[in-house]
Amino acid sequence: MINKVVSGAIEAIRDIEDGDTLMLGGFGLCGIPENCIAALVKKNVKNLTCISNNAGVDDFGIGLMLQQRQVKKMISSYVGENAEFERQLLSGELDVELIPQGTLATRCMAAGYGMPAIFTPAGVGTEVAEGKEVRNFNGKDYLMEYAFEADFAIVKAWKGDTAGNLIYRSTSRNFNPVMAMAGKVTIAEVEILVEAGELDPDQIHTPGVFVHRIFQGADYEKRIEQRTVRTKN
Amino acid sequence: MLDKNGIAKRIAKEIKDGYYVNLGIGIPTLVANYIPEGINVVLQSENGLLGMGPFPFEGEEDADLINAGKQTITTLPGSSVFDSALSFGMIRSQKIDLTILGAMEVSENGDIANWKIPGKMVKGMGGAMDLVASAKNIIVAMQHVNKAGESKLLPKCTLPLTGVHCIKKIVTELAVLDVLPEGGFQLIERAPGVSVDYIRNATSGRLLADDNTPEMHID
Numbered sequence: 001m002i003n004k005v006v007s008g009a010i011e012a013i014r015d016i017e018d019g020d021t022l023m024l025g026g027f028g029l030c031g032i033p034e035n036c037i038a039a040l041v042k043k044n045v046k047n048l049t050c051i052s053n054n055a056g057v058d059d060f061g062i063g064l065m066l067q068q069r070q071v072k073k074m075i076s077s078y079v080g081e082n083a084e085f086e087r088q089l090l091s092g093e094l095d096v097e098l099i100p101q102g103t104l105a106t107r108c109m110a111a112g113y114g115m116p117a118i119f120t121p122a123g124v125g126t127e128v129a130e131g132k133e134v135r136n137f138n139g140k141d142y143l144m145e146y147a148f149e150a151d152f153a154i155v156k157a158w159k160g161d162t163a164g165n166l167i168y169r170s171t172s173r174n175f176n177p178v179m180a181m182a183g184k185v186t187i188a189e190v191e192i193l194v195e196a197g198e199l200d201p202d203q204i205h206t207p208g209v210f211v212h213r214i215f216q217g218a219d220y221e222k223r224i225e226q227r228t229v230r231t232k233n
Numbered sequence: 234m235l236d237k238n239g240i241a242k243r244i245a246k247e248i249k250d251g252y253y254v255n256l257g258i259g260i261p262t263l264v265a266n267y268i269p270e271g272i273n274v275v276l277q278s279e280n281g282l283l284g285m286g287p288f289p290f291e292g293e294e295d296a297d298l299i300n301a302g303k304q305t306i307t308t309l310p311g312s313s314v315f316d317s318a319l320s321f322g323m324i325r326s327q328k329i330d331l332t333i334l335g336a337m338e339v340s341e342n343g344d345i346a347n348w349k350i351p352g353k354m355v356k357g358m359g360g361a362m363d364l365v366a367s368a369k370n371i372i373v374a375m376q377h378v379n380k381a382g383e384s385k386l387l388p389k390c391t392l393p394l395t396g397v398h399c400i401k402k403i404v405t406e407l408a409v410l411d412v413l414p415e416g417g418f419q420l421i422e423r424a425p426g427v428s429v430d431y432i433r434n435a436t437s438g439r440l441l442a443d444d445n446t447p448e449m450h451i452d
Contacts, residue, residue: 027280027281027299027303027317028299028303029296029303030280030296030297030299030303031297053317076357077357077358077359077360078356078357078358078359079356079357080354080356080357081303086354089354090354098355098357098358100358100359100360100361100362100363101279101317101321101358101359101360101363102279102317102318102320102321102324102325102360102362102363103362103363104317105316105317105318105320105321106318106321106322108318109318120325120363120366121325121366121367122362122363122366122367123362123366124366124396124397125344125394125396125397125398126362126393126394126395126396126397127393127394128358128362158297168316169297170295170297170298170308170314171278171280171281171282171297171298171299171300171314172296172297173281173314173315173316174280174281174316174317175316175317176316177316177318178316178317178318205316222296222297223296224294224296224299224305225299225303226299226302226303226304226305227294227305228288228304228305228306229288229289229290229291229292229293229294229305230287230288230289230290230291231290231291232290232291
């Protein structure tokens with residue numbers, strides 16, 4: 001079995017350079033690669049283009065990279081939880097491309113499936129369609145949207161093995177599996193790393209072939225953005 | 234006139250046994266509280282969950298289990314989780330029977346605007362454009378007029394669009410209205426105590442209204 005294990009986040013991101021395009025898994029703060037983000041902040045690489053559904057909050061997630069002005073461009077579907085993001089956007093320091101969430105996910109998927117483009121009805125007749133090719137299939141209009149190209153995909157899984165196979169937990173799965181398939185280099189951080197052979201092949205969500213580097217992360221905060229509860233009565 | 238919970242209650246009556254339903258943020262979320270007893274309905278959350286349950290009990294929150302509003306939630310028996318591409322696959326291929334979402338404006342030909350106000354901070358469309366472009370049945374839950382007193386039911390939307398020719402039904406604090414395929418708002422029901430004239434005055438798009446339009450029953 002090919003061994004994909006690296007020592008930690010610092011080694012995993014060692015060759016990420018200024019100007020690279022990164023995919024970062026997660027939905028809100030759920031299922032984000034916390035260890036790799038911390039390492040990117042420490043390395044302080046600049047002028048990054050980040051493809052991620054959201055942009056973190058002021059003091060966590062991609063928000064930490066925004067604070068250091070490491071991000072040149074965000075490609076996201078919803079970015080409403082971050083005051084520093086708003087400041088940089090309004091001052092023109094940060095370029096933002098907002099795209100529909102399903103289009104974002106499916107452009108990742110297309111890259112991972114080796115398809116150059118997809119056709120989706122999302123955004124037809126809106127400003128999202130500006131400059132894009134429209135094709136009609138069976139009487140309905142669709143926009144042609146290209147597969148993403150990313151130098152690195154950085155994902156978070158629950159369990160992984162030394163061969164790079166990944167299992168996600170609950171809704172922290174979100175964008176992680178499609179991004180894992182889409183990076184030229186894919187880095188996976190996991191909460192629990194086991195030897196190849198210890199995971200049931202039937203239960204694996206991302207086959208190890210898509211993963212180039214894997215490590216067991218440490219000190220996961222797993223912050224909750226909207227803590228909503230009910231009381232027992 | 235209905236309050237937000239009244240709007241949610243009225244919309245809940247549109248949900249049928251066996252429906253898979255996607256609820257947007259705001260009033261649509263409240264609809265989950267009023268789903269009629271005795272019917273089986275599965276709630277979808279577009280980040281990647283079918284079978285969404287209520288909020289967890291205090292102390293039982295799971296950071297890995299959230300809905301599309303990033304709120305901690307629970308799962309119900311028979312639920313499943315999946316990635317976000319697959320989630321929008323089931324939306325695009327019309328496996329979701331009903332989508333309920335909020336709006337800033339709806340036009341008489343069924344266009345909807347609900348994601349962007351020029352000059353204000355734009356947060357993004359999230360999954361709204363995907364949902365309205367593909368859903369087979371969409372109900373809009375919203376206030377009939379905005380805070381400035383202007384109608385949100387218009388001949389043509391003034392704000393940037395989320396989707397075109399897609400809205401079929403609107404429930405507001407004043408009325409239930411269908412958007413006709415040929416254009417125009419057809420008044421279906423009045424909120425308790427609200428007159429047809431009052432609704433007519435609050436609707437800037439073309440309104441078709443029978444003077445005998447019935448009052449709605451929400452309880």
